[in-house]
Amino acid sequence: MTVAVFHRDFQRTGRWRDLPAYAQIVRSRFKLVVTYRQAAFFLLAVVVVQIFVLREVWGSLYASRSSVNGLDKHALIVYLTIANLQGWVMQDPTVSRYMYERVRQGLVAFDLIRPVGFVPQMFAHIAGSALATMLFVVPALPIVAFVGSLDAPASASAGLLYLLSLTCAYALASVISLVLGMVAFWTTEIQGLTMLYRLVSQFFAGALVPLSFFPDAIRIPAEFMPFQSMVYTPVAIYVGHLREAAAFEAIGVQAVWVALVCVGAWAMWRRALFRVAVQGG
Amino acid sequence: MTFVRATGRSLALTWALQKAAFRGQLEYRLNFVLMVVMAFFYQGSGIAFLWVVLSKFHTLDGWTFRDLAFLYAVRLLAHACWVAPCHSLNEIDLMLREGKFDQFLVRPLNPLLQAISSHFRMYAVGDVITGTVLFVLGASLAHVSFTPPHVLYLVLTVIGGALAEGAFVLVAVSLVFRYFETWPLRFLIDNVFLLLGSYPMRVFGPTVSWIFTWIVPIAFVAYIPSSALLGRAGGLHVSPIIAWAAPAFGFVWFIAAYRFWRWQLRGYQSSGH
Amino acid sequence: MPPAIRVENLVKEFRRARQHSGFLGGVRTLFTRQCDTVRAVDGVSFRVEPGELVGYIGPNGAGKSTTIKMMTGILVPTSGTVEVAGVTPWRDREKNSLQIGVVFGQRSQLWWDLPLVESFKLIAKLYRISEPMYRRNLDRFVSMLEMEEFLERPVRQLSLGQRMRGDLAAAMLYEPRILYLDEPTVGLDAVAKEKMRTFIEEMNRVADTTIVLTTHDLADVERLCTRIILIDHGRVLYDGNVEYLKAKYAPHRVLVVRLDPEAAAAGVTVDPSDVAGAEIVEQADGVARVRFESARTPVHDLIAALNARYAIADLSIVEPDLEGVVRQIYAEPAALVP
Numbered sequence: 001m002t003v004a005v006f007h008r009d010f011q012r013t014g015r016w017r018d019l020p021a022y023a024q025i026v027r028s029r030f031k032l033v034v035t036y037r038q039a040a041f042f043l044l045a046v047v048v049v050q051i052f053v054l055r056e057v058w059g060s061l062y063a064s065r066s067s068v069n070g071l072d073k074h075a076l077i078v079y080l081t082i083a084n085l086q087g088w089v090m091q092d093p094t095v096s097r098y099m100y101e102r103v104r105q106g107l108v109a110f111d112l113i114r115p116v117g118f119v120p121q122m123f124a125h126i127a128g129s130a131l132a133t134m135l136f137v138v139p140a141l142p143i144v145a146f147v148g149s150l151d152a153p154a155s156a157s158a159g160l161l162y163l164l165s166l167t168c169a170y171a172l173a174s175v176i177s178l179v180l181g182m183v184a185f186w187t188t189e190i191q192g193l194t195m196l197y198r199l200v201s202q203f204f205a206g207a208l209v210p211l212s213f214f215p216d217a218i219r220i221p222a223e224f225m226p227f228q229s230m231v232y233t234p235v236a237i238y239v240g241h242l243r244e245a246a247a248f249e250a251i252g253v254q255a256v257w258v259a260l261v262c263v264g265a266w267a268m269w270r271r272a273l274f275r276v277a278v279q280g281g
Numbered sequence: 282m283t284f285v286r287a288t289g290r291s292l293a294l295t296w297a298l299q300k301a302a303f304r305g306q307l308e309y310r311l312n313f314v315l316m317v318v319m320a321f322f323y324q325g326s327g328i329a330f331l332w333v334v335l336s337k338f339h340t341l342d343g344w345t346f347r348d349l350a351f352l353y354a355v356r357l358l359a360h361a362c363w364v365a366p367c368h369s370l371n372e373i374d375l376m377l378r379e380g381k382f383d384q385f386l387v388r389p390l391n392p393l394l395q396a397i398s399s400h401f402r403m404y405a406v407g408d409v410i411t412g413t414v415l416f417v418l419g420a421s422l423a424h425v426s427f428t429p430p431h432v433l434y435l436v437l438t439v440i441g442g443a444l445a446e447g448a449f450v451l452v453a454v455s456l457v458f459r460y461f462e463t464w465p466l467r468f469l470i471d472n473v474f475l476l477l478g479s480y481p482m483r484v485f486g487p488t489v490s491w492i493f494t495w496i497v498p499i500a501f502v503a504y505i506p507s508s509a510l511l512g513r514a515g516g517l518h519v520s521p522i523i524a525w526a527a528p529a530f531g532f533v534w535f536i537a538a539y540r541f542w543r544w545q546l547r548g549y550q551s552s553g554h
Numbered sequence: 555m556p557p558a559i560r561v562e563n564l565v566k567e568f569r570r571a572r573q574h575s576g577f578l579g580g581v582r583t584l585f586t587r588q589c590d591t592v593r594a595v596d597g598v599s600f601r602v603e604p605g606e607l608v609g610y611i612g613p614n615g616a617g618k619s620t621t622i623k624m625m626t627g628i629l630v631p632t633s634g635t636v637e638v639a640g641v642t643p644w645r646d647r648e649k650n651s652l653q654i655g656v657v658f659g660q661r662s663q664l665w666w667d668l669p670l671v672e673s674f675k676l677i678a679k680l681y682r683i684s685e686p687m688y689r690r691n692l693d694r695f696v697s698m699l700e701m702e703e704f705l706e707r708p709v710r711q712l713s714l715g716q717r718m719r720g721d722l723a724a725a726m727l728y729e730p731r732i733l734y735l736d737e738p739t740v741g742l743d744a745v746a747k748e749k750m751r752t753f754i755e756e757m758n759r760v761a762d763t764t765i766v767l768t769t770h771d772l773a774d775v776e777r778l779c780t781r782i783i784l785i786d787h788g789r790v791l792y793d794g795n796v797e798y799l800k801a802k803y804a805p806h807r808v809l810v811v812r813l814d815p816e817a818a819a820a821g822v823t824v825d826p827s828d829v830a831g832a833e834i835v836e837q838a839d840g841v842a843r844v845r846f847e848s849a850r851t852p853v854h855d856l857i858a859a860l861n862a863r864y865a866i867a868d869l870s871i872v873e874p875d876l877e878g879v880v881r882q883i884y885a886e887p888a889a890l891v892p
Contacts, residue, residue: 038462038465039462039464039465041465042465042466042468042469043465043468045469046468046469046472046473049469049472049473049476049477050472050476052485052489053476053477053480053485056484056485056486057334057341057480057484059484060341060342060484061334061338061341068337068338193315193319195323196319196322196323199322199323199326200322200326203326203329203330208330209330209333209334213333213334213337214333215333215336218333294679294680297676297679298676301665301668301672301676302665304667304668305665305666305667305668306667308667379661380658380660380661381661383623383628384656384658384661384663386626386627386628386647387626387627387628387651387654387656388651388680389648389651389652389680389681390648390680547630550628550629550630550644551629551630552568552569
């Protein structure tokens with residue numbers, strides 16, 4: 001769906017020659033994220049602490065029990081480790097912050113009149129950021145494996161499906177973070193909104209507590225939120241909880257969510273443009 | 282002017298400046314509501330986790346949900362006690378970059394007090410409200426006898442806990458003079474105090490418990506005092522005497538952090554920017 | 555009487571880490587820390603007597619703001635002494651703060667979200683101003699700077715000119731002995747500039763405030779200062795009277811002669827030999843610009859000589875402006891003989 005939107009945008013402006021411009025954006029965003037690697041690793045430290053705390057707390061909760069709700073202790077820790085690692089990977093604040101800053105400083109007016117489309121620009125930013133994050137995952141893996149538990153995927157097909165699911169999850173997370181950045185068009189006072197979102201999304205995605213442990217009162221609403229598709233689905237495929245048909249079904253749900261959020265982002269974008277035109281950004 | 286009068290004067294001035302900063306924010310109504318709500322969810326997520334988990338498992342290291350809620354609430358109250366007056370320090374990078382800090386050096390008031398009272402953000406109000414609400418709930422649920430000595434101990438605990446967390450935030454803030462961008466470090470400190478401070482430290486094993494008692498005094502913020510008040514002092518990794526002296530550790534750490542601040546400030550004035 | 559400001563052999567060095575460029579350079583920076591030492595202020599000395607209004611000027615990067623920062627207590631000198639009304643600013647920071655006022659042109663010291671008058675009240679608290687003094691000065695400044703209409707407005711809603719007036723009033727509210735003005739008229743329109751200058755001049759004349767004025771607008775200096783200190787590359791190039799500076803380094807004035815229109819139409823031009831000792835810089839359309847040195851060629855002689863020979867419609871004299879002088883000095887500092 002995202003590719004289709006991208007394509008349509010291109011067609012409307014008809015400027016394939018803008019590709020070098022996008023490549024440039026990808027390159028410079030990559031460099032920027034690498035420069036701010038310190039920030040990324042401090043965030044990793046936070047995730048490491050969280051994984052550690054979860055491991056110990058869950059270990060203590062389980063006490064002498066070997067399995068609860070069909071989930072044994074080791075599997076649970078692996079699940080939580082991967083879920084939190086994913087959360088870290090998908091949380092580059094620089095892109096939505098960038099959008100937020102552009103709006104706040106009134107510079108977005110420049111972005112909107114530039115020949116290279118604003119929305120494709122944002123996608124280029126996300127792509128650059130993703131590449132940098134992939135770079136960071138390499139040193140992060142051993143640290144995370146030490147403090148939590150990591151296993152190989154349940155099977156080769158599980159591994160492949162995981163990659164597909166992870167891509168969908170990343171796309172979903174990115175579009176949502178763009179939407180958050182767009183809130184800047186309406187109010188400039190959104191300090192902490194991204195952090196709040198991170199916590200809420202993480203909680204309802206099952207990164208702290210597997211959803212099967214939730215009391216029904218919370219579990220049912222949680223299943224209607226997109227957060228599950230961002231965290232739980234890929235991990236569940238990885239550890240083999242979701243196999244074959246169930247896995248494809250879950251990926252389908254992810255795709256639906258991506259589509260829905262894209263539509264929502266599109267609608268918000270139209271309104272934002274309108275607002276800029278009326279109010280002068 | 283004697284030291285006491287000078288200090289009293291400075292604090293009165295700081296209070297006046299804080300009020301001014303607060304009043305300046307009252308105009309942004311939507312922002313006020315948003316921030317308070319956000320802080321509520323941010324701080325409340327931890328207790329939501331505990332509730333969900335304990336509804337299934339019933340105890341954590343022998344602590345019931347009521348005990349854990351009390352522990353969580355004490356930690357949160359101590360955090361709010363620091364955040365409410367001093368959250369403006371989180372904007373120190375901005376103050377340095379915009380030259381506002383130089384302005385502080387030209388005014389007749391301690392620059393740290395000026396930094397503390399220069400901004401006000403409404404999430405602080407959210408933290409205070411959430412902390413208070415959770416504390417009232419936690420205190421009513423827990424099996425704590427609120428005798429006068431216990432209440433005094435609790436008040437000192439909250440202040441000491443605030444100073445303990447504040448000490449580390451102050452150190453991170455002082456580093457801004459040399460390293461400019463220490464937001465990630467402050468974020469880490471905030472999370473470490475939140476994550477490791479809200480659960481019974483014993484759950485993390487003897488090594489981690491030791492580190493976060495004697496090297497970073499997180500255990501003294503809420504775990505040790507709560508244990509003492511809940512009659513669980515016996516299960517602690519420190520002697521009962523130390524447990525009842527928990528607030529003192531926060532004070533000591535803060536004094537050390539303040540000296541570090543003064544040292545870095547002198548360096549800033551010598552090395553320029 | 556002891557000087558208001560005493561600066562002796564003031565030196566300020568900064569160590570700047572050298573950044574290596576390129577990819578490998580970034581890695582190198584991690585391991586080696588090569589530092590360059592920059593001497594922003596290189597042995598500056600001067601004295602300012604109480605009640606003086608001194609212009610402290612120099613090109614960007616000359617060391618002006620560094621000197622001011624040392625005088626206001628923000629920076630600690632590398633060596634040398636600085637004493638303001640008997641106090642060492644960086645050592646007794648609080649004591650020094652109470653006797654100085656500072657106005658930064660680029661940023662405001664007022665409280666952004668609050669009405670202007672609230673800022674004044676806070677300043678009054680900070681500087682321990684008595685109620686009668688506060689009332690008196692507030693009323694005086696409000697009328698002098700015409701601030702009644704925006705006194706109750708939040709500072710963020712004020713125009714630049716209004717905000718600067720507020721800053722100036724705030725700085726003088728507690729009657730400091732010494733006032734530092736750092737680019738106080740930058741970005742202001744002509745009317746606002748004039749208001750500021752009048753106020754500054756009055757503070758100096760009536761209240762006997764010692765004022766150090768840093769500015770790039772030399773019209774400010776010409777209007778307000780009798781004494782000027784010129785600094786470049788961390789050293790004092792000139793310290794003395796403004797008129798003397800102009801007389802010594804730009805001794806020329808220009809006499810603009812406008813010939814009678816009939817004569818001009820007839821093609822009459824001023825002949826160089828008729829202006830002995832002077833130089834005709836430019837001549838066109840019946841207007842001749844004659845450059846002369848007042849010391850060598852008395853102007854009345856020149857006018858008389860011209861009047862005798864030509865039909866003159868109008869005469870005017872262009873004084874050397876400080877801007878031109880200063881520009882010249884920046885360009886060739888060696889030409890400046892003390």
